[in-house]
Amino acid sequence: xxxxxxEKIWDGHVAAALPGGDTLLYIDRHxxxxxxxxxxxxxxxxxxxxxxxxxxxxxxxxxxxxxxxDRLHVEDLLSRTQITTLQRNCAEFGIEYYGMESDRxxxxxxxxxxxxxxxPGQTIVCGDSxxxxxxxxxxxxxxxxxxxVEHVLxxxxxxxxxxxxxxxxxxxxxxxGVTAKDVILRVIRDIGAGGATGHVIEYRGSTIxxxxxxxxxxICNMSIEGGARAGLIAPDDTTFAYVAEGNRPFAPRGAALExxxxxWRTLVTDAGAAFDKTYRLDAAQxxxxxxxxxxxxxxxxxxxRVPQPDEVxxxxxxxxxxxxxYMGLRAGQPIxxxxxxxxxxxxxxxxxxxxxRAAARILEGRRVAAGVQVLVVPGSHQVxxxxxxxxxxxxxxxxxxxxxxxGCSMCLGMxxxxxxxxxxxxxxxxxNFEGRQGPxxxxxxxxxxxxxxxxxxxxxxxxxxx
Amino acid sequence: MEAFVRHRGRCLLLDRANxxxxxxxxxxxxxxxxxxxxxxxxxxxxxxxxxxPVPDFPLNRPEAEGATIxxxxxxxxxGSSREHAVWAISQWGxxxxxxxxxGTSPGFADIFRNNSYKNGFLPVExxxxxxxxxxxxxxxxxxxxxxxxxxxAHLPDGDVxxxxxxxxxxxxxxxxxLDEIGLSLHHVEAITAYEQARWExxxxxx
Numbered sequence: 286x287x288x289x290x291x292e293k294i295w296d297g298h299v300a301a302a303l304p305g306g307d308t309l310l311y312i313d314r315h316x317x318x319x320x321x322x323x324x325x326x327x328x329x330x331x332x333x334x335x336x337x338x339x340x341x342x343x344x345x346x347x348x349x350x351x352x353x354x355d356r357l358h359v360e361d362l363l364s365r366t367q368i369t370t371l372q373r374n375c376a377e378f379g380i381e382y383y384g385m386e387s388d389r390x391x392x393x394x395x396x397x398x399x400x401x402x403x404x405p406g407q408t409i410v411c412g413d414s415x416x417x418x419x420x421x422x423x424x425x426x427x428x429x430x431x432x433x434v435e436h437v438l439x440x441x442x443x444x445x446x447x448x449x450x451x452x453x454x455x456x457x458x459x460x461x462g463v464t465a466k467d468v469i470l471r472v473i474r475d476i477g478a479g480g481a482t483g484h485v486i487e488y489r490g491s492t493i494x495x496x497x498x499x500x501x502x503x504i505c506n507m508s509i510e511g512g513a514r515a516g517l518i519a520p521d522d523t524t525f526a527y528v529a530e531g532n533r534p535f536a537p538r539g540a541a542l543e544x545x546x547x548x549w550r551t552l553v554t555d556a557g558a559a560f561d562k563t564y565r566l567d568a569a570q571x572x573x574x575x576x577x578x579x580x581x582x583x584x585x586x587x588x589x590r591v592p593q594p595d596e597v598x599x600x601x602x603x604x605x606x607x608x609x610x611y612m613g614l615r616a617g618q619p620i621x622x623x624x625x626x627x628x629x630x631x632x633x634x635x636x637x638x639x640x641x642r643a644a645a646r647i648l649e650g651r652r653v654a655a656g657v658q659v660l661v662v663p664g665s666h667q668v669x670x671x672x673x674x675x676x677x678x679x680x681x682x683x684x685x686x687x688x689x690x691x692g693c694s695m696c697l698g699m700x701x702x703x704x705x706x707x708x709x710x711x712x713x714x715x716x717n718f719e720g721r722q723g724p725x726x727x728x729x730x731x732x733x734x735x736x737x738x739x740x741x742x743x744x745x746x747x748x749x750x751x
Numbered sequence: 752m753e754a755f756v757r758h759r760g761r762c763l764l765l766d767r768a769n770x771x772x773x774x775x776x777x778x779x780x781x782x783x784x785x786x787x788x789x790x791x792x793x794x795x796x797x798x799x800x801x802x803x804p805v806p807d808f809p810l811n812r813p814e815a816e817g818a819t820i821x822x823x824x825x826x827x828x829x830g831s832s833r834e835h836a837v838w839a840i841s842q843w844g845x846x847x848x849x850x851x852x853x854g855t856s857p858g859f860a861d862i863f864r865n866n867s868y869k870n871g872f873l874p875v876e877x878x879x880x881x882x883x884x885x886x887x888x889x890x891x892x893x894x895x896x897x898x899x900x901x902x903x904a905h906l907p908d909g910d911v912x913x914x915x916x917x918x919x920x921x922x923x924x925x926x927x928x929l930d931e932i933g934l935s936l937h938h939v940e941a942i943t944a945y946e947q948a949r950w951e952x953x954x955x956x957x
Binding site for chain 2 (some may be wrong): 300301303305306307309311313320321323324327328332334337348349361363364366367370401402404406412413414416428429430431432433435436439440441442444445446448476477478479480482483509512514535536537541544545548580598599600601603604607697698699706716718719720721724725
């Protein structure tokens with residue numbers, strides 16, 4: 286029988302099919318960070334349980350870590366406690382931990398691929414909704430809650446049910462200045478913030494095939510913003526080349542890699558396999574996207590305007606009005622007239638070396654507009670080192686940006702990097718919810734190129750015109 | 752886990768769609784390392800601005816007192832995986848959230864739904880008509896019966912009942928208040944057998 290990629294990975298990981306429809310799905314990689322794990326480790330101790338496979342479990346500190354000053358000294362007591370608690374839990378249960386002193390530290394969804402932990406065909410979970418990022422490798426990867434983290438720690442399985450399947454097909458060449466970020470923002474704008482709930486998306490088509498791994502990760506990363514359980518892209522030569530390259534200590538090498546690639550080539554949706562839902566997008570028609578509201582689905586073209594309350598699909602007028610008011614905008618206002626106070630280039634969506642290069646191309650030889658603060662936050666220590674070796678840090682600082690240490694930073698403002706009330710950002714992150722980047726802060730999601738262009742202009746501007 | 756069999760309570764109406772987990776519990780409150788004390792932080796940045804309570808926000812209104820069922824619009828709990836969102840709502844005093852399927856969107860985001868089941872807290876997905884009637888009536892009492900999988904709005908012009916979806920496995924756990932991990936560990940032989948046949952492509956020495 287023909288199967289989708291999702292069904293193949295699922296079927297290969299059923300440890301037990303339970304009466305009542307639940308499955309114990311075996312987990313190949315369990316990634317852990319400081320914010321959603323402490324209560325899970327406490328639960329294990331409370332019941333006298335251990336970690337079944339510490340060798341398949343990897344932890345890092347990312348959400349709380351400072352990105353400026355002496356990064357080994359976390360000033361905030363609660364943040365420091367949370368980080369040292371993770372460190373202690375990892376030591377107690379024999380789990381590999383990459384703290385701030387480690388050259389492997391970084392945002393969990395950046396270091397997984399970078400270290401070769403993320404490989405095609407795997408099941409990967411983490412107490413973090415953006416775990417969908419790893420689906421770019423053709424692995425089934427999704428976020429779980431703390432109770433589920435505890436379940437995976439204790440059993441190396443997740444008790445779960447099968448999702449429905451959703452094909453997102455993107456065809457055609459991306460116009461100049463239009464990126465993977467614009468593709469995924471447009472998809473979410475079209476399907477709605479809950480449009481893929483209950484589904485696993487497989488991204489397909491020539492546009493997706495032509496993307497590098499960084500672009501594929503950006504797309505899979507934001508699957509959750511359309512409600513999807515996970516996002517998948519079938520692995521191909523681009524994927525295998527990424528796994529084979531450079532220093533990825535946990536990736537197979539030599540004959541083991543050759544054998545693995547032979548198996549990974551079967552990780553495709555069979556001809557004739559049916560999806561429960563399909564959505565198609567013509568990439569050639571795409572423009573740079575900017576969110577104007579408080580949901581990632583509240584997005585429009587950079588050449589567009591803030592909509593009228595009755596113009597938005599899937600959102601009732603009263604919610605649109607509330608969003609426009611929160612954002613301090615008016616209906617009908619041209620996007621390019623919106624000025625920004627802060628530009629954030631970073632997050633698990635867009636903090637890889639390719640993202641930083643894209644931003645640097647725009648900023649090279651230019652200056653950040655007066656009064657605009659620009660934070661450039663690499664996704665990992667290794668991204669930071671690579672960027673500095675290429676001189677990207679000097680391009681950023683010469684333009685007037687702040688070059689920071691790796692972490693989640695202003696994506697969610699758990700560390701000191703926060704918007705002040707009513708401050709407005711152009712952000713390469715993934716969520717523009719009310720208060721996401723700091724209480725009262727106003728977030729517009731864009732690509733790294735568009736963020737850099739806004740930094741230079743002081744307002745949103747069509748990067749194609751620069 | 753606390754069992755959930757049947758609950759009748761007064762509802763509190765929150766007429767918003769896409770209520771996200773950052774609204775339910777802002778990230779800066781996720782630094783705690785225990786599971787308690789989240790109730791008072793529920794909707795903190797929505798219920799007050801610059802330290803001043805927003806008077807017309809439902810949680811600040813007199814009818815919030817004693818309400819045990821929250822009623823909202825579609826895609827409730829979207830966003831982050833933080834289980835703290837469920838802890839905050841249930842520790843505030845709610846036993847269930849009712850939200851309608853509407854447009855292309857289900858009532859609840861997947862991770863929020865799963866997290867709810869693990870905490871003896873029930874996400875109840877209803878039809879838009881059902882939710883509209885509750886909003887039109889300005890609230891009232893609702894009974895959630897997990898045994899029968901039914902939800903009933905006790906409205907001035909009579910009761911309205913419909914069924915709601917809940918996976919069999921989650922329903923059994925909730926009805927009996929079972930320790931899910933303990934039950935899964937009964938299948939340790941199957942897990943071991945899976946592991947013995949499992950292929951590991953990576954080089955797993957650290």
